[in-house]
Amino acid sequence: MSPLVSIEGLSVAFNGVPVLRGVDLALGKGEALGLVGESGSGKSVTWLAALGLLPRHARVSGSVRLDGRELLGAPAAELDRVRGGRVAMIFQDPASALNPVLTIRKQLCEALALHRDLSGEAVKAEARRLLDIVGIPDAGRRLSAYPHEFSGGQVQRIMIAMALAGNPDLLIADEPTTALDATIQAQILELLSSIRREMSMAMVLISHDLGVVAENCDRVAVMYAGRIIEEAPANQLFADPVHPYAQGLIGALPPLDGPRRRLTAIPGTVPDPANMPDGCAFAPRCALAAEPCGLAAPSLAPIANDRAVACIRAEASRRALLGIAAE
Amino acid sequence: MGRYFAIRIGRAALTIVLVVTFAFVVLRLSGDPALMILGPEAPPEVIAAFRKAWGLDDPIWFQYLDYFSAIAKGELGRSMRDGRPAIELVLERIPATLALTLPAFVFKVALGIPAGIYAALHRGSAIDRAVMMTAVAGFTVPSFVLALLLVLVFAVQLGWLPSGGQDSWRHAILPIATLSLGGAAVLARFTRSAMLEVLGQPYIRTASAKGVPWRKVVTSHALPNAAIPTVTILGFMVGTLIAGAVVVESVFSWPGVGRLLVVAVANRDLAVVQCILLLVALTMVTSNLVVDFLYGFLDPRLRARGAHA
Amino acid sequence: MSAPLVEVAAISRSYSMRSGMFGRSTAVHAVDGVSLAIPKGETLGLVGESGSGKSTTGRIVLGLEPPDSGEVRFDGKPMAAPGAAAWRAQRARMQMIFQDPLGALDRRLPVATQIREPLDIHGVGEPAEREERVRELLRAVELTPAHGARYPGALSGGQRQRIVLARALATKPDFLVCDEPVSALDVSIQAQVVNLLTDLQAQLGLTLLFISHDLRVVRQISNIVAVMYLGRIVEIGSADDLFARPEHPYTQALVSASPAPGRRSAGRIVLAGDPPNPAARPRGCAFHPRCPRAIARCASEVPVLSAVGGNRQVACHLVTGPQVETRDAA
Numbered sequence: 001m002s003p004l005v006s007i008e009g010l011s012v013a014f015n016g017v018p019v020l021r022g023v024d025l026a027l028g029k030g031e032a033l034g035l036v037g038e039s040g041s042g043k044s045v046t047w048l049a050a051l052g053l054l055p056r057h058a059r060v061s062g063s064v065r066l067d068g069r070e071l072l073g074a075p076a077a078e079l080d081r082v083r084g085g086r087v088a089m090i091f092q093d094p095a096s097a098l099n100p101v102l103t104i105r106k107q108l109c110e111a112l113a114l115h116r117d118l119s120g121e122a123v124k125a126e127a128r129r130l131l132d133i134v135g136i137p138d139a140g141r142r143l144s145a146y147p148h149e150f151s152g153g154q155v156q157r158i159m160i161a162m163a164l165a166g167n168p169d170l171l172i173a174d175e176p177t178t179a180l181d182a183t184i185q186a187q188i189l190e191l192l193s194s195i196r197r198e199m200s201m202a203m204v205l206i207s208h209d210l211g212v213v214a215e216n217c218d219r220v221a222v223m224y225a226g227r228i229i230e231e232a233p234a235n236q237l238f239a240d241p242v243h244p245y246a247q248g249l250i251g252a253l254p255p256l257d258g259p260r261r262r263l264t265a266i267p268g269t270v271p272d273p274a275n276m277p278d279g280c281a282f283a284p285r286c287a288l289a290a291e292p293c294g295l296a297a298p299s300l301a302p303i304a305n306d307r308a309v310a311c312i313r314a315e316a317s318r319r320a321l322l323g324i325a326a327e
Numbered sequence: 328m329g330r331y332f333a334i335r336i337g338r339a340a341l342t343i344v345l346v347v348t349f350a351f352v353v354l355r356l357s358g359d360p361a362l363m364i365l366g367p368e369a370p371p372e373v374i375a376a377f378r379k380a381w382g383l384d385d386p387i388w389f390q391y392l393d394y395f396s397a398i399a400k401g402e403l404g405r406s407m408r409d410g411r412p413a414i415e416l417v418l419e420r421i422p423a424t425l426a427l428t429l430p431a432f433v434f435k436v437a438l439g440i441p442a443g444i445y446a447a448l449h450r451g452s453a454i455d456r457a458v459m460m461t462a463v464a465g466f467t468v469p470s471f472v473l474a475l476l477l478v479l480v481f482a483v484q485l486g487w488l489p490s491g492g493q494d495s496w497r498h499a500i501l502p503i504a505t506l507s508l509g510g511a512a513v514l515a516r517f518t519r520s521a522m523l524e525v526l527g528q529p530y531i532r533t534a535s536a537k538g539v540p541w542r543k544v545v546t547s548h549a550l551p552n553a554a555i556p557t558v559t560i561l562g563f564m565v566g567t568l569i570a571g572a573v574v575v576e577s578v579f580s581w582p583g584v585g586r587l588l589v590v591a592v593a594n595r596d597l598a599v600v601q602c603i604l605l606l607v608a609l610t611m612v613t614s615n616l617v618v619d620f621l622y623g624f625l626d627p628r629l630r631a632r633g634a635h636a
Numbered sequence: 637m638s639a640p641l642v643e644v645a646a647i648s649r650s651y652s653m654r655s656g657m658f659g660r661s662t663a664v665h666a667v668d669g670v671s672l673a674i675p676k677g678e679t680l681g682l683v684g685e686s687g688s689g690k691s692t693t694g695r696i697v698l699g700l701e702p703p704d705s706g707e708v709r710f711d712g713k714p715m716a717a718p719g720a721a722a723w724r725a726q727r728a729r730m731q732m733i734f735q736d737p738l739g740a741l742d743r744r745l746p747v748a749t750q751i752r753e754p755l756d757i758h759g760v761g762e763p764a765e766r767e768e769r770v771r772e773l774l775r776a777v778e779l780t781p782a783h784g785a786r787y788p789g790a791l792s793g794g795q796r797q798r799i800v801l802a803r804a805l806a807t808k809p810d811f812l813v814c815d816e817p818v819s820a821l822d823v824s825i826q827a828q829v830v831n832l833l834t835d836l837q838a839q840l841g842l843t844l845l846f847i848s849h850d851l852r853v854v855r856q857i858s859n860i861v862a863v864m865y866l867g868r869i870v871e872i873g874s875a876d877d878l879f880a881r882p883e884h885p886y887t888q889a890l891v892s893a894s895p896a897p898g899r900r901s902a903g904r905i906v907l908a909g910d911p912p913n914p915a916a917r918p919r920g921c922a923f924h925p926r927c928p929r930a931i932a933r934c935a936s937e938v939p940v941l942s943a944v945g946g947n948r949q950v951a952c953h954l955v956t957g958p959q960v961e962t963r964d965a966a
Contacts, residue, residue: 038822053535057451058845084537091529091536099530099628101551110547111537146627149911162537181685182849183907183926186893190906211895238897252827254856256894257880262834263856265827268564268794 002028004169004202005050005087005206010062012042012226017274020045022062024300026050031171032196032203034213034234035251037223043206046223047172051087054078065150085115087164092175094155097155098147104131105143108162119203119260130161134191136320153184160191170202177212189216210253217305225271225281228300232307242309245282254289282309335619339612346608347398350601351391381407394601397497404598405603412491417584417606421569422577424583426499428568430577431506439511445520447526448545458515461559465512472530474578489578502579506572510564517560521553528552555625562618566611570603639712640673641811642841647671647696647706649689653915664914666692668867669706674860676810679837679844681858683851683890687914689867690847694813697845698732710811717893724781728758735816737796741788746760747799748774748784773802776839777832781821786811794825798832805836806914814846818853830856851894855879860947866912866922869941873948883950885927921953928952 003026012020020042027033035043048054050064050071064071066082071278074082083089090098099107108127112118118126131139134157147155156176163171173192177185193216208215213220214234217292221231222243230243241247251264268285271277275285283293292312300310360371362375378384382393396595397404403414446458461466481501482490489498523529526549534548564571573585582588584603589598622629649667667689674680684690695705699715710730716722734740741750748770755766774784777798788796797817804812814833818826822953830853838846848854854861855875862872863884870885883889890906909926912918914934918925933953941951 002719038824051536053532075851080538081539081542083535084539089536091533093529097527097533099534099548099552101625102548103557103627110534110539114538148628153910159533162533166538181911182851182890182893183685183913186889186904187908188907189895190904209895210823212896214685214897215895249823250897252823254827255896256855256891256896259857263831263850264828265831266824267828268823269794316705 002292003027004031004233005065006065007046007050008063008065010046010049010064011060013059014047014056014097016269018276019226020049021276021297023223023226025221025231026230027170027204028201030200030202031219032118032165032205032217034220035223036208036210036213036218037248037252038208040225040273041223042172042226043223047089047174047204047206051083051089051156051172053083053089062237074159080114084168085166087170087172088166088168089172089174090156090159090163092178094152094179097159098155100147100173101143103146104150104158108158108165111162111165112283113274119308125192126165130164131158133164133195134158136161152180153187155298156180156188157191160188160195164195164199167199168201169197170204171260172204172206174206176205176206178208185212188290192216201233210238210249222249225276226273227297229282230307230309231300236307241281242307242314243301243311244286244288248285287314332619333487339616342612343605343608347395347605348391348606351394374629389488391417398605400412406599407596408599409592413602417587417600417602420582420584420587423493423581424572424585425567427502427506427572427575427581427583430499431503431510431565431572432568434503435510435514436561438507440518441515442511442551443515444522444545444550446515446519447522453521457589458519461520462512462516463540465509466516468509469574470505471507471574471578472507472606474501474575474611477501477505493581498579498581502572502581503579505575514557514560514564518553518557521556522549524556525549525552539540549626555622558618558621558625562614565617566607566614569610570607641676641711642674642697643709644670644693644697645707645709647693647703647708649692649696649701649703650685665867665917666914667703668796670864670867671706671868671909672697672862672869672872674811674845675965676843677837677841678859679857679896681861682845682847682864682940683849683854683861684871685849685911687866687912689914690864691815692734693864694815694845694847698730698813699727716736717786724915727752728807729809730811730813731807731809732813732815733797733800733817735819735854736774737793737800737820738788741799742798743753743788745792746785746787747796750779751784751799751803751806752804757964758807762806762904769806769952771899773806776805776836777802792825793821794828797821797829801829801832805840808840809842811843812844813847815847816849817846819850820856824854831859831879851879862952863890866914868922868951870923870951871949872941873946876946882954883948884952885946885954886927889928904917921951 004026006025007025010020011018012022014050019040022040023046024251025046035046037043049058049060052071055062060072062072066086071079071082080120084200105124105127109123112123112126116126128139131142136142136154136157150158157195176192177188182187189212192203195201204215205213217234220234220237221228222237222245223229224245230241230246237246238250241250245266248264248266252266254263255261266285271281271284277294279294279296280286280289280298283289286293290313298310299310300308302308303314361383365377366375380388403412405411406413406416408589442458449455478490478501481488489499490501492498506616528634531544531548534544539548540612565608570584570588572581572583575581576585577589587599588603591603639651644761646669647667648665648669650663653662653664670693674679675907682690682693695701695709698709698720702718710726716726741747750884751773752766752770755769760766761769770784776779779795779798783795788799791799800908817833818829821829823871833844834853836842844857846854846857858875859891860872861875861878863868863886864870867885871878871882871887877892878887889905890908905928907926907928911964912922912926920937921927921930921939924930927934931953937953939951939953942948944950944955
C-alpha cells in the first residue's frame with residue numbers, strides 16, 4: 001500500500017541554526033502515528049514545515065509527498081487546498097488558537113466555505129452538525145458566541161470541529177491536551193479516537209507525554225535533537241525500547257502502580273542546536289556511547305519487522321536492557 | 328452596557344472639571360494679569376479699576392466658583408485684551424487650524440497605517456528598515472526642527488514654497504507636511520508593532536492551517552485584531568486636531584488656535600487661555616469616549632464585560 | 637509515625653470575585669475546611685485540577701496568606717502573625733519553590749548571589765562562611781561553582797530549578813512547599829529533579845508539601861496523598877494504596893485518566909462536563925454533577941471526610957468503611 005504521506009530528508013534551519021536534521025517518516029491511510037520527544041526535538045516543526053506553516057525565514061529542504069504529490073515548494077493555492085482540506089491541524093493552546101474577535105460561526109463557516117461545495121443555509125447546518133459531533137451542546141445558539149465564552153476543553157472541541165470541516169484524510173494534533181486538566185484531557189483524547197474510528201482518518205499525535213501517545217497510537221516515532229531515533233509499534237516501543245534515549249525516556253517516567261523505583265534520569269541536557277556535537281547527538285548523555293558514536297550520526301536502520309533505530313550501539317543497548325531486566 | 332458607558336461618561340466629565348481647575352490654579356498663581364496687560368508703569372488707580380472690573384480682588388475660591396457657574400451657563404468670559412467674548416476669538420481661529428490638522432490627519436492615516444502594515448508583513452526587508460528608520464527619525468526630531476528644515480530646503484534653498492503666512496493653499500503645504508510626517512511616523516511604528524504582535528499569535532497559524540489564503544489571513548484575521556491597539560493612538564491624534572499645531576502654527580505664522588494660545592499665554596489673557604484649554608480637554612475627552620465605544624465594537628471580550636453590568 | 641511537623645486544622649479561604657468589570661461580586665471558596673497533618677521527614681502530596689484550591693492551601697500553610705478561619709500549626713506552635721520577629725524565625729524554617737524558576741529568579745544577578753541572599757537577610761554566619769555555604773549548596777543540587785557565576789538566562793530549565801532549590805535550602809529549612817516544581821520541565825529533566833528532591837529529603841530530613849497535577853510524580857515522591865476538588869479534600873491516604881485502590885469516584889476518574897504506556901484507553905472512566913468553577917460551586921457534594929455514580933442524596937448533602945479503614949479517609953456518600961457511623965440522610 002502506498003503511503004498517504006511520505007517525508008524524506010526533511011531539514012529545517014532558522015537563521016542558519018539547524019533544528020530539523022533529516023527526518024524520514026511515512027504514514028499509511030487511517031494510521032495513528034505518535035511523535036514523542038522533549039521540547040526542541042523538532043516534532044512540531046516537522047509538521048509545520050511539511051504544511052508550509054513555518055515563518056518565512058525558515059530554510060526548509062527535503063521532500064514531503066501527499067499521495068505522491070510534492071508539497072514542499074508547491075504553489076500557495078495548492079497548499080491552501082491541502083491545509084484544512086486533506087490535512088488538518090490542531091494546536092496546543094486552546095485559549096489563543098481561535099481568533100478572539102470573530103464568532104465561532106464565522107471561523108467554522110470560513111473553513112467550510114474553503115473546502116466544501118456548500119452555500120447559504122447548508123453551510124450553517126453543517127457548522128451545527130460539526131459542533132454536535134464534537135459534543136458542544138446547544139450548537140445552534142453557541143455558534144454566535146465568541147471564543148472567550150468557552151472553556152479550554154470546549155475550545156479544543158471547536159478546533160476539532162473546524163479541523164473536520166474539510167473531511168481531512170489526516171489530522172495532525174500538536175500537543176492537543178497539554179494545556180488541559182487531566183479529566184478534560186481524557187475527554188478530548190476519547191473524542192479524537194472515536195472520530196478517527198468513524199471517519200477512518202489518519203492521525204499524527206504530537207506529544208511530550210509518552211502515556212498519551214502509547215494509548216492512542218498504533219506506531220510511535222521518538223525524536224531527539226531534530227532526528228527520529230527510534231520507530232516502532234506502540235506496544236513494542238514501550239515494552240522493549242532499543243535506543244538508549246528511548247529507554248531513558250521510559251525509565252524517567254514514574255510508575256503509577258507497582259513498586260516504586262528510583263527514576264533513571266538521563267544525565268545532562270539536550271544539546272544546543274547551534275552547537276550540535278559531531279556524530280550521534282545523544283552520545284554526550286549516553287551511558288553506552290563509544291568512540292565511533294562521535295564520528296558520524298547514525299542513520300535510522302531497520303532492526304526488525306516494523307522497527308527501526310538510529311544507534312550503532314543498538315545491539316549493545318539491547319544487551320544492557322536485558323541486563324537491567326534480569327536484575 | 329449602559330452602565331459601562333455611563334461610568335465612562337462620568338469619568339470624562341470629571342476629567343474636564345480637573346482640567347479646568349488645573350488651568351485656573353496655574354494661571355492665577357503664575358502672575359498678576361493686571362500688571363501683564365497694563366504694564367508695570369500703569370498708574371495704581373488704573374490697575375485697581377482693572378482688578379475690580381475683572382473680579383481679581385475677590386478671594387480665589389470665589390473667583391473659582393464664579394468661573395464655574397459662568398461656564399455652566401455657557402459664558403466663557405471675555406478677552407482681557409480687547410473685551411470680545413473669548414469663545415468668539417477662539418471659534419474664529421478654529422477653521423484655520425482645522426485647515427492644517429484635518430488634511431494632516433488624513434495624510435498621517437493614509438501614509439502611516441499602510442506603511443506600518445507593509446513593514447510588518449515584510450519584516451526585515453529593505454522597505455521595513457526604511458520605514459523604521461523614518462519612524463525613529465519622526466519620533467525623535469522635534470516638530471519645530473522638522474519645520475525649520477523644511478523651510479530651509481523648500482522655501483529658502485529651492486524657493487518653491489512660501490515660508491509663512493496664510494495667503495494661498497501653497498502656504499499650507501509646509502505646515503501640513505510637518506504635521507503629517509511626524510504623525511505618520513508614530514502611526515507607522517505603532518501599526519507595525521501591533522501587526523507583528525498579532526501575526527505571532529497562534530490563531531493566525533490556525534487560520535493558515537485551515538487553508539485560508541495569506542491575503543485573507545491578513546485582512547480578515549490579523550487586521551481586525553491589530554486595529555484594537557491602533558485605535559488608541561488614532562483617538563489620541565483626533566484629540567490633537569484643535570490644538571496639536573501650536574508649534575507648527577508659530578513657526579509658519581499661521582493664524583490658528585495654537586498661535587492664539589501662545590499669544591494669550593504670553594499676555595496672561597486668562598479667559599482665552601481657559602477657553603482654549605476647555606476646548607482641548609473637550610476634544611480629548613470626546614475622542615477618548617469614541618475610542619472606548621470603538622473598543623466595545625472591535626473587541627467582543629470588552630463588549631461581554633460591559634453586557635454583564 | 638513521628639509527630640506532625642505541620643498541622644493544618646480546618647482552614648478556609650474565600651475571595652470575592654467580580655464577574656466582569658462592574659458585575660456583582662460573588663464569594664469564591666478557594667479552600668473550604670481543609671485539615672492535614674504532615675509527619676516530620678515525610679511528604680504529603682496534594683493533587684487536583686485547576687480551581688481545586690491546592691495552591692491556595694500551600695500558600696496558607698506557608699503563611700503567605702492568612703486563612704479566614706482555621707489554624708496552621710508549625711512544630712506544635714501556631715503560626716505567628718506576619719511581620720513579627722517570631723514569624724520571621726518560623727519562616728526561615730519553611731521555604732517554597734514554584735513552577736516557574738525563571739520568574740522566581742532575578743535575571744540581572746548571578747545565581748550564586750541569589751543563593752547567598754537569604755543568608756545575608758537572615759544574617760547566617762560570617763561572610764566567608766556564606767561563600768562556603770553557597771558552594772556547598774551548589775554541590776548539594778549537583779551543580780558547580782561555575783554554574784553559580786552564571787545568570788539565570790544562561791542556565792537550562794532544570795538547572796534553574798536546582799538553583800531555586802539551593803536558595804530555598806540556604807537557611808536550612810525543615811519544611812518545603814513545592815508547587816508544581818517539575819511541571820514545566822521535560823521528562824528526562826523532571827526525573828533528575830525528582831531524584832534530587834528525594835535524595836535531599838533523605839539527607840536533610842526535610843518535610844515536604846508537594847503540590848502537583850501530575851499523579852505519577854506525586855506518587856513517586858509522597859508518603860501520603862490528598863486529593864482536592866473545589867476547595868475540599870475528597871480523599872486522603874497512603875500514596876501507593878490510594879493510587880492502587882482509589883475509593884472516591886473523582887480519584888478513580890483521575891487515576892483512570894492518567895495515561896500509561898502499554899495500556900490502551902479501553903475501560904477508562906471519562907468524566908462528562910467542564911472543569912468545575914469555584915465561583916459556582918454545586919450544592920451538596922461539589923462533584924455530583926460530574927459523578928457517574930451520583931444518587932439523590934449527593935445533590936443535597938455535603939459528604940464528610942470519614943475514615944474507611946486503614947489510614948484512608950473519603951468524603952463520599954457511596955463509600956462506607958468499617959469505622960463509619962451511619963448518619964441520617966438530611
